[in-house]
Amino acid sequence: MSGIYIHIPFCRKACSYCDFHFSTSLNEKTNVLNAILKEITLRKKYLSTNQLDSIYFGGGTPSILSEQDLGLIINHLSKYFFWQKKIEITLEANPDDISPLKLKQWTSLGINRLSIGVQSFNDEELKWMNRAHNSSESISSVKIAQDLGFDNISIDLIYGSKFQTISSWDLTLQQAISLNTQHISSYNLTIEKSTALGLKNNRGLEPSVCDDLSSQQFLLLSEKLGQADFIQYEISNFGKKDFFAVHNTNYWLQKNYMGIGPSAHSFNGFSRQWNLKNNLFYVNALKNNTDFFVLENLSLKNRYNEYVLTRLRTIWGCNEIEINQLFGLDILAHFKKVATEKKEFFEIKKNIYTLNKSGQLQADGIASDLFLL
Ligand code: SF4
Structure with a gap:
């Protein structure tokens, strides 16, 4: 079974910390969509099977697209691929895009999992991040989606910013848990040089991330979500039982996936490929x-090296028998x-090496x- 990732390279605003490929201009949207359709056709044989167990719309902000745009891509995929019965179709959505009408449209297109970019419940911090939503929009977006029947929702949270103390992070986690979603992804803030935040940091206008504080926040994250029945199946990803992300799990278990759209990555077991990271270059x-x-x-x-890098981050760990076979x-x-x-950083059971908490803090x-x- 395989998965397809579709990169939608458009956002309403540029978040101050974001290093992904996106444009805030929609001028090239039609051309990019046409190029995506053409790429799907050209690469219909890239995967060793035409049976899909996941489709993931990421970005950028795929929730910016209309029902027609998303439908065009999904219909085109269905010409060449078959959906497995329990296929996971994820759409990354920002809270400001979520409305009852859009949710109904997404359901009718077969989208059955939402990954909502909440990031923070602190309005001051959201403004600093240049996000296009506030915390009450985030909370109501999750609730509306739940009311309309979405029962597989993930939210994203960021820790480590200058706004988060241990106690404010604790409150953030309580708020996140109370939303009763099936999945939470939470990442340490990374200040990349080319971002607005990185440029300010370079000029001494923004502090660097405090490693000690973010380590403590990571440990609190792990503890609190564990108490709330989330399983930390990857260092930054927590799912309730039966709600681990199929798409990302395939990626961490080195299964094949095909990335479509500008900047998307693909992996077929023996090679890796990266699409051009520029909308115009990709289209042309x-x-x-x-x-x-x-x-x-x-x-x-x-x-x-890739096996070690990805597997060490997961509960499936590095397996001696597998390493020998592969x-x-x-x-x-x-x-x-x-x-x-380095055995103090590992738990070793039945030839499988997983990182303990101190190991997870220095996984890379x-x-x-x-x-x-
Ligand atoms: S919405 Fe997501 S992809 Fe777009 S700028 Fe913000 S973090 Fe980056």
Whole structure:
């Protein structure tokens, strides 16, 4: 089974911290949509199967699209692919786009999971982030979606900003839990150089993230959501039983996926490819039948490094038997040697290595120690 990601590269406003590919101008929308349809046709054989268990509309802000635009993409996909019975079709939606009318349209298109960009319940912080919504819109958007029958909703939250103390983060978590959603994704604020926040930080106008404070907030996140019956199945992702995100889980378990649209990534087990990260370049390349992506064939070493990087972040962990089958005995010996040197960061059960809480706090560093250079 495989999944398809569709990148919709448009947003109403540029959030101050955002490093994703998007444009706040909708001028190219029709051209981008036509290019997306053409890319789907060209790549209908990219996946080893035409059976889909997930479709994920991400961005950018896919909820900005009209019912007709989304319908066009879904109908086009259905010409080449079959939906598995329990397919998950996710739409990333911003609270200011959610209305009873839109929700009904999304349901009629088959969208059965919403990932709502709440980010914070503090209006001052939302303004600082340059989000297009306030906290009461976030709360009512979740409630309206629930009232209209959406029973698979995720919300996104960010911690680590200068607005969050431990006690305000605690209140944020209580508020999030009280919304009774099935899933929460929560990420530490990262200040990327090219963003508005990064530029201000570089000029000394915004503080850097305090690592100690964000580590404490991460531990609180993990504890409070655990008490509320969320399972931390990936470092930043928490789902109630039976509500882990199918699409993201496939990605973390190295299953194949195809990314469509500007900047989207694809993976077929042996190579990875990235579409052009510029709307005009992407559109023109598809129009002129020139290369619209960059491809990297993955060596055994690359594949092992990716396995370690993604698996270490999950409850499924790194499995000795799998490492041996996929990468061979020498690489397994390397993995075991480094993991043994770092055993205080691991829980090891039945040949499976997962990170404990202190390990999760430095997952990227531990993964890079395990990499093959
Ligand atoms: S809405 Fe999402 S993709 Fe768009 S700028 Fe904000 S964080 Fe980035």
